[in-house]
Amino acid sequence: MDPATLGGIALAFGMVLLSIFMEGSSPMSVVLFPPMILVIGGTIGAGIASGTIKDVKRTMANLGSWLMFKQPDSEATVEEIVSLADRARREGLLALEDSARAVEDEFLRDGLQSAIDGTDPDDLRDMLEAKISSKKAQDKVSSKFFANMGGYAPTVGIIGTVVSLVHVLENLSNPDELGHMIGAAFVATLWGLLTANLIYLPISARITRVSELEQQHMEMIVEGLLAIQAGANPRLVGQRLRSLMPPSAAKKEAA
Structure with a gap:
């Protein structure tokens, strides 16, 4: 699990709380439910209105996996592909049918099964790249959902402030209460x-x-599958795939 986002958000809110304490105030001074309900509820409503229900459901269903994301072990995947390439070169593609069922990565497993079934290399590449493009487009919609809410929230907050200031103006006859009411606004x-x-x-x-x-x-998996299908030298397959790994991962493996 990569806790960067959750840890970063916790750190940011921690700094806000620290600044409140250092100012000699109390966190409860900013925990007022009416404005919080307006801002959070209004922002979520505006975010939902900017897309479709299907988009929202997919985003919420996958939110946990994005926040708790564990980066794929590229080196382990390369080793698995090299092993498959070695066996395919010695015994043929059909010999990988049993191995394909044991592959954990769904994308690799489905692509390998298509290669075993005799799919043309060009068609296989087009099919796999279409899957990548489709997933990228779906992820972009989910990212935009939160980006939209990030744009709406400050404006909804201003709406809440205006609503509260209207209430302040209605109570100008109580000057002792104005300071607290304006602060709450x-x-x-x-x-x-x-x-x-x-x-x-x-x-x-x-x-x-x-x-x-x-x-x-x-x-990287696409290149590996096409190499397996072409009967490429396993050692060269490994070198090719490692050249596609991020520089930081490649340096780590070299070390």
Whole structure:
């Protein structure tokens, strides 16, 4: 699991709480449920309105996997592909039918089965690349969902502040209460800015980055499958696939 996003959000909110304490105030001064409900509920409603229910369901269903993402072990995948290439070169593609069922990576397993079934190499590449493009497009929709909410939240916060200031103007006859009421009015703006910049936009960026990493891994698998199908030398297959790995991963393996 890569805890970067969850840890980063926790750190950011921790710094906000620390600044509140250092100002001599209390966190409860900004925990006011009416503006929080308006900002959070209004932002989610606007986010849902900007897409389709199907988009929202898919985004929420996959949110946990994006936040708890574990980066694929590229080196282990390369070793598995090299082993399959070695056996395919010695015994033929049909000999991999039993091995294909034991492959854990769904994308690799399905692609390998298609290769075993005799799919033309060009058709196989087109099919696998279409799957990658489809997944990338779906991930982009989910990322945009949170990016949209990051754009809506500050504006919804301003709406909440205006609503509260209208209430302040209705109570000008109570000057002793004005300071507290004006301070409470700006809590909505605070929560709009906090949720946008410390929750929604970081999650949007996280989804985009995870999608990029998964896409790189899948593209490496495509090259490996085509090499297996072509009966390439296993050693050269390994070298080819490692050249496609990110530089940081390649340096780690070399070390």
